[in-house]
Amino acid sequence: MNIDIVTLFPEMVTAGFQTSIIGRAIDSGVVAIDTVNFRDFSTNKHHHVDDYPYGGGAGMLLKVEPLVAAITAAKEKQSGKRSRVILMDPSGKKFDQQTAVEFSQEEHLIFICGHYEGYDERIKDYTDDSYSIGDFVLTGGELPAMVMIDASVRLLPGVLGNEDSAIEESHSSGLLEYPQYTRPPEFDGKKVPEVLLSGHHGRIKEWRHYQALRKTYRERPDLLETYDMSPEETKWLVEIKNEQTKKEKKD
Incomplete structure (x- = not known):
């Protein structure tokens, strides 16, 4: 180029x-x-x-x-x-x-x-x-x-060290990127989610997808206006909204 x-x-x-x-x-x-x-x-x-x-x-x-x-x-x-x-x-x-x-x-x-x-x-x-x-x-x-x-x-082949990086980043899928963690597993009483330590790739993938949707709803809900949501994501979004409503009532 x-x-x-x-x-x-x-x-x-x-x-x-x-x-x-x-x-x-x-x-x-x-x-x-x-x-x-x-x-x-x-x-x-x-x-x-x-x-x-x-x-x-x-x-x-x-x-x-x-x-x-x-x-x-x-x-x-x-x-x-x-x-x-x-x-x-x-x-x-x-x-x-x-x-x-x-x-x-x-x-x-x-x-x-x-x-x-x-x-x-x-x-x-x-x-x-x-x-x-x-x-x-x-x-x-x-x-x-x-x-x-x-x-x-940075999207050109060979520019990023890991070709998957550009695919998984915020906005690439239409959603924000899921939360990420590294060592140590616990800091100041705050722990890394157990699912990420499980080694179960299927559960980790699902958790990340759910968290990406959750983060997008909380921080950039405008992105969801044009996002083509699957039936599973629609169900998740209902859960996320209910979770948010309960939190707001509690606060």
Whole structure:
């Protein structure tokens, strides 16, 4: 996989990907991540890439010409590959795990990182998608792009040491990940659930599934609105709700 990040601050993203799992993925050749500074494509003698908005208003807008030129240059570097251009935009679709899976299957991704007050709207004619990581405002698109890249690259074969890790993580199944424990078996009076010490793989698997549903209901019930629940999970959810009701009455 090849990834290009169109940004005014290439050193910011370059430094962020030099270590840990993504750094190792780059070193092993699983992914190539490069930057394109769109200031290099400014036609202004002062290398400005922004200007005042027509009609007035606060702030400055990124100009369309240098961004389109940078996108074109990034595509030309990967001639013959299908490129998907992603615009970092607070008004874009919310990035999620399913989107990360989609991104991980692309040949070439180009992330456009904005700054200032926003973009000239015409840039959207040269992009495929607009994405956001949440309903808040950041100073630029670099951090959201890095989040999306991290979530996507770690799904590539050979990136994680244990291929099952990505399958069992929160959001991969539509539920949050079940609670996990390690040694010691007891700390400060708090014990590891007996089922995890039983060695019975079937019971452990069922317990984990139940706990994942329980945790999702308690911490992110909104995820269950679109989750396709099995009859067994429906029965479990009734138990979980009754358990919660009893706890609330007791408190």
